[in-house]
Amino acid sequence: MPLVKQGHVVEDTFVRVPDDAPIPDRVAVIVTAERFLADADKLTARNEAIGVLWPNNRKVAELERWLARLALVALVFPKFRDGRAYSQARLLRERYGFRGELRATGEVLRDQFLFLIRAGFDSLEVTKAADAEAFAAAVSAYSVFYQPSADGRLAVRRQRLPRQIFAADHEAQQVQRRHYEPR
Amino acid sequence: MYLYDELDRTLVGERVAEFRGQVARRLSGELTEDEFKPLRLMNGVYLQLHAYMLRIAIPYGTLSSAQLRMLAHVARRYDRGYGHFTTRQNIQYHWIKLAELPDAVADLAGVGMHGMQTSGNNVRNITTDQWAGVAPDEIEDPRIWAEVIRQHVTLHPEFSFMPRKFKIAVGTSRHDRAALRIHDMALRMHRNGDGETGFEVMVGGGLGRTPYLAKTIKPFLPKRDVLSYVEAVLRTYNQFGRRDNIYKARIKILVHELGAEGFAKEVDAEWLSIKDGALALDDEVVAEIASRFRYPAYARLEDNPPEFSAARRADRRFDAWVGNSVANHKMPGYAIVTLSLKPEGGTPGDVTAEQMDAIADLADRYSFGEIRVGHEQNLALPHVAQHDLPALWRALDAIGVATANVNLITDIIACPGLDYCSLANARSIPIAQEITRRFHNLDLARDVGRLHINISGCINACGHHHVGHIGILGVEKNGEEFYQITLGGKADENATLGALIGPAVPYAQVADVVEDIAAAYIELRERPDELFIDTVKRTGVEPFRERVYATR
Amino acid sequence: MTSPLQQKLKIVGPVVVTANRLADGAVVYRGEHGWTTRLDGAAVATSPAIAQDLLAAANADGLHAVDAYVAPVQLAEDGGVRPGNLRERIRSFGPTIDLPLHALRVKADHVSVR
Numbered sequence: 001m002p003l004v005k006q007g008h009v010v011e012d013t014f015v016r017v018p019d020d021a022p023i024p025d026r027v028a029v030i031v032t033a034e035r036f037l038a039d040a041d042k043l044t045a046r047n048e049a050i051g052v053l054w055p056n057n058r059k060v061a062e063l064e065r066w067l068a069r070l071a072l073v074a075l076v077f078p079k080f081r082d083g084r085a086y087s088q089a090r091l092l093r094e095r096y097g098f099r100g101e102l103r104a105t106g107e108v109l110r111d112q113f114l115f116l117i118r119a120g121f122d123s124l125e126v127t128k129a130a131d132a133e134a135f136a137a138a139v140s141a142y143s144v145f146y147q148p149s150a151d152g153r154l155a156v157r158r159q160r161l162p163r164q165i166f167a168a169d170h171e172a173q174q175v176q177r178r179h180y181e182p183r
Numbered sequence: 184m185y186l187y188d189e190l191d192r193t194l195v196g197e198r199v200a201e202f203r204g205q206v207a208r209r210l211s212g213e214l215t216e217d218e219f220k221p222l223r224l225m226n227g228v229y230l231q232l233h234a235y236m237l238r239i240a241i242p243y244g245t246l247s248s249a250q251l252r253m254l255a256h257v258a259r260r261y262d263r264g265y266g267h268f269t270t271r272q273n274i275q276y277h278w279i280k281l282a283e284l285p286d287a288v289a290d291l292a293g294v295g296m297h298g299m300q301t302s303g304n305n306v307r308n309i310t311t312d313q314w315a316g317v318a319p320d321e322i323e324d325p326r327i328w329a330e331v332i333r334q335h336v337t338l339h340p341e342f343s344f345m346p347r348k349f350k351i352a353v354g355t356s357r358h359d360r361a362a363l364r365i366h367d368m369a370l371r372m373h374r375n376g377d378g379e380t381g382f383e384v385m386v387g388g389g390l391g392r393t394p395y396l397a398k399t400i401k402p403f404l405p406k407r408d409v410l411s412y413v414e415a416v417l418r419t420y421n422q423f424g425r426r427d428n429i430y431k432a433r434i435k436i437l438v439h440e441l442g443a444e445g446f447a448k449e450v451d452a453e454w455l456s457i458k459d460g461a462l463a464l465d466d467e468v469v470a471e472i473a474s475r476f477r478y479p480a481y482a483r484l485e486d487n488p489p490e491f492s493a494a495r496r497a498d499r500r501f502d503a504w505v506g507n508s509v510a511n512h513k514m515p516g517y518a519i520v521t522l523s524l525k526p527e528g529g530t531p532g533d534v535t536a537e538q539m540d541a542i543a544d545l546a547d548r549y550s551f552g553e554i555r556v557g558h559e560q561n562l563a564l565p566h567v568a569q570h571d572l573p574a575l576w577r578a579l580d581a582i583g584v585a586t587a588n589v590n591l592i593t594d595i596i597a598c599p600g601l602d603y604c605s606l607a608n609a610r611s612i613p614i615a616q617e618i619t620r621r622f623h624n625l626d627l628a629r630d631v632g633r634l635h636i637n638i639s640g641c642i643n644a645c646g647h648h649h650v651g652h653i654g655i656l657g658v659e660k661n662g663e664e665f666y667q668i669t670l671g672g673k674a675d676e677n678a679t680l681g682a683l684i685g686p687a688v689p690y691a692q693v694a695d696v697v698e699d700i701a702a703a704y705i706e707l708r709e710r711p712d713e714l715f716i717d718t719v720k721r722t723g724v725e726p727f728r729e730r731v732y733a734t735r
Numbered sequence: 736m737t738s739p740l741q742q743k744l745k746i747v748g749p750v751v752v753t754a755n756r757l758a759d760g761a762v763v764y765r766g767e768h769g770w771t772t773r774l775d776g777a778a779v780a781t782s783p784a785i786a787q788d789l790l791a792a793a794n795a796d797g798l799h800a801v802d803a804y805v806a807p808v809q810l811a812e813d814g815g816v817r818p819g820n821l822r823e824r825i826r827s828f829g830p831t832i833d834l835p836l837h838a839l840r841v842k843a844d845h846v847s848v849r
Contacts, residue, residue, distance in 0.1 A: 080221075080344070081221055081304065081344050082344065082426055083304075083341070083342070083343065083344025083345060083421060084421060084422055084426075086340060086341040086342075086343075086344065086421070087341055087418050087421045087422050088422075090341055090418075095456060109218060111205065111218075111222050112344075114340070115338075115340040115341075115343055115344075116340075118340035119340045119341055130213070141197055141200065141201045142194065142197045142198075142201075142338070143193060143197065144190050144191075144193045144194040144197065145194075145338070146194070146334040146335055146337050146338070146339075147335055147339055147340070148461040148462075209757075210757070210758065212797075212798045215797060216797055216801045216802070230755055230760055230801065230802060231760070232762070232822075232825060232826050233760065233761070233762060233826065233829065233830075234755075234759065234760035234761065235759070235760040263834055264834075264835075265834065265835045279760070280758060280759035280760065281757065281758055281759060281760065282758045282759065529835070530832060530835060533835045534835075535835050601821065601822060601825060602825060602830035602831055602832055603830060610831060612830075612832050613831060613832055616832065662820055662821070664821070
């Protein structure tokens with residue numbers, strides 16, 4: 001399952017560790033929510049990066065206190081039609097100011113790429129290899145957006161008014177640093 | 184009339200290009216049906232019994248003559264020469280080919296029309312009163328607010344995959360002509376004690392298997408907070424609406440389970456965090472959208488000009504039509520004209536391409552180029568000078584859209600039913616047609632008076648039968664079509680769900696039952712001008728039940 | 736007529752497999768090797784096993800037709816195949832109502848032309 005980040009297929013530097021396996025040293029890891037919460041202080045104190053796989057039926061507010069020390073949060077789309085993780089993503093980026101890697105997992109298909117980027121995801125575990133290759137085309141399908149959102153692109157209604165940047169949109173841009181920049 | 188600018192047009196154009204690519208990938212097999220289906224639904228493309236169905240949004244029911252001509256073109260070029268206006272101010276085409284869809288939507292994009300979010304688990308066409316902008320009793324034009332919300336929810340990255348569809352309605356007059364309380368969310372503009380205008384926000388309405396009327400969760404929301412509050416409601420629903428059971432996934436179930444207060448608390452908790460952020464509406468943003476609604480340069484006219492009054496005296500049919508289909512306009516000397524799409528023996532809401540073209544011409548000549556679509560499946564010309572009414576009537580009569588039966592027993596609202604729809608259990612159109620034949624005599628229909636019949640071919644209730652004065656629901660029993668009859672439903676500001684009057688009756692008896700109910704009403708009413716719905720309220724359904732089931 | 740797409744496969748009498756053609760949505764029936772728009776060209780199954788095979792073949796051919804399901808038919812004495820319920824009659828023969836295709840009789844002097 002290819003991992004797309006910054007518009008390209010990349011090696012995954014994180015290792016997913018099952019609940020019953022020991023956590024390897026000197027490697028960035030992703031653990032489940034249960035494991036993380038049971039041992040959060042210790043896990044966030046390790047030298048290497050720690051990430052958590054967070055289910056889509058749990059409030060992300062539970063993670064707030066550790067976000068500054070989490071390198072990655074992986075959210076889940078059990079089916080691509082189950083859109084709860086879009087709300088979780090926006091809350092993590094815009095409410096709680098999460099600056100680490102926000103990864104989409106589960107059923108991640110080409111026709112959702114642009115929604116995912118705009119919701120604040122910056123890496124996608126893409127279900128189909130062909131979709132990964134089509135990433136650039138998929139996210140450049142639209143140049144006009146009505147909503148302000150985490151990827152920092154100006155909402156239409158702001159574009160229309162003869163002002164440059166508004167405080168609220170500027171804030172949204174500040175919060176999300178690692179949005180996708182087309183080449 | 185809302186004027187698209189190049190940004191709106193660009194977005195629609197980009198959507199067309201994306202959809203063309205998606206259709207190509209489906210036809211080549213790159214996308215499976217499972218992967219393609221939600222994508223085509225997001226563009227308003229259903230697969231029905233005989234063909235694909237394309238549903239095109241008509242935002243807040245407002246059309247220009249150019250747009251209506253394009254709808255006629257699509258009917259001719261890509262369909263079988265007609266279109267169907269729906270109970271949500273949309274138009275449907277029932278014979279579309281998938282392979283031709285990209286061209287059809289490209290043609291529509293040329294006049295700023297599209298099928299975006301007319302299906303799928305997203306926010307659907309935002310509906311208002313079809314008399315918006317011209318009704319004497321409105322506080323402000325509700326379409327401005329419908330457009331503010333529409334833009335925000337179009338291709339919204341967070342709310343495109345919600346538990347289920349989400350329907351919003353906006354109203355700004357005391358008399359509710361938009362059926363607010365059967366919507367997932369409704370905003371009703373009113374003035375508070377200090378004379379400020381704001382919105383009562385109601386959520387959790389919806390018909391179908393488990394009908395509910397919407398409950399008030401915010402009695403007065405200032406205008407500046409509309410978008411942030413809508414966002415908070417949608418976010419709460421997206422996160423907590425049920426995903427395990429398609430029949431329990433609408434927001435009405437969530438509101439019912441949490442209670443109105445419980446739900447309001449969840450929304451407020453979210454809303455307080457975002458209300459002063461990027462979604463706060465400043466006057467400038469609203470004014471910019473409002474400025475792109477153009478209103479006619481009305482002439483200064485007097486009410487009841489002599490040629491109009493003379494024509495009424497001279498021609499009984501014209502006079503009857505005026506009394507029935509012409510409503511007061513906020514501007515003196517003007518009128519709102521309803522075009523009945525319910526001719527005797529016709530399909531409610533169907534219009535041929537020729538009729539559409541003719542109506543577009545009439546709109547140019549008599550209504551500043553504007554047409555309205557109502558959820559009652561009729562059209563309206565919203566800006567007609569009273570002195571033009573005689574000539575307009577003759578023209579409408581010639582094309583078959585001047586039946587003087589608006590709001591009468593033959594002004595039936597019906598879904599397409601089993602003749603077209605793959606969800607249906609029974610047919611609805613032939614039921615409607617037979618009723619129009621039984622009551623084709625306009626004197627009889629006028630004597631019965633205002634009476635709304637709503638027919639649905641299945642429990643999904645697209646015909647809104649729960650809120651019909653007479654509601655008719657098609658069901659299947661042992662392979663035969665049967666119909667449940669309800670009485671006393673209302674869709675207005677006193678919204679009520681109808682009450683079942685007895686066991687379902689077979690297909691062949693439905694029109695007889697309606698005749699029995701009408702006859703019972705005429706006997707039971709206290710005076711000729713006591714409305715049917717008021718008689719039912721006064722007597723209850725028992726006397727009607729007795730009459731209908733005495734011999735069944 | 737609950738949507739047959741939600742049915743569990745059980746057979747009471749002869750059945751065919753039917754679907755909608757991908758490109759235009761037209762009603763089609765599964766024949767021995769492919770799809771036909773004519774009911775009398777359909778393969779009729781009289782056992783669940785045969786019906787299952789037909790359905791499997793139909794579903795494997797998702798490129799040409801979609802939403803395949805098993806539909807009842809009646810076998811007439813002359814060997815003809817008829818739709819087995821109202822829904823299938825409507826799918827086979829079209830809506831039971833006239834489509835609004837009547838030519839518009841317009842009096843030229845009553846309708847203004849641009």
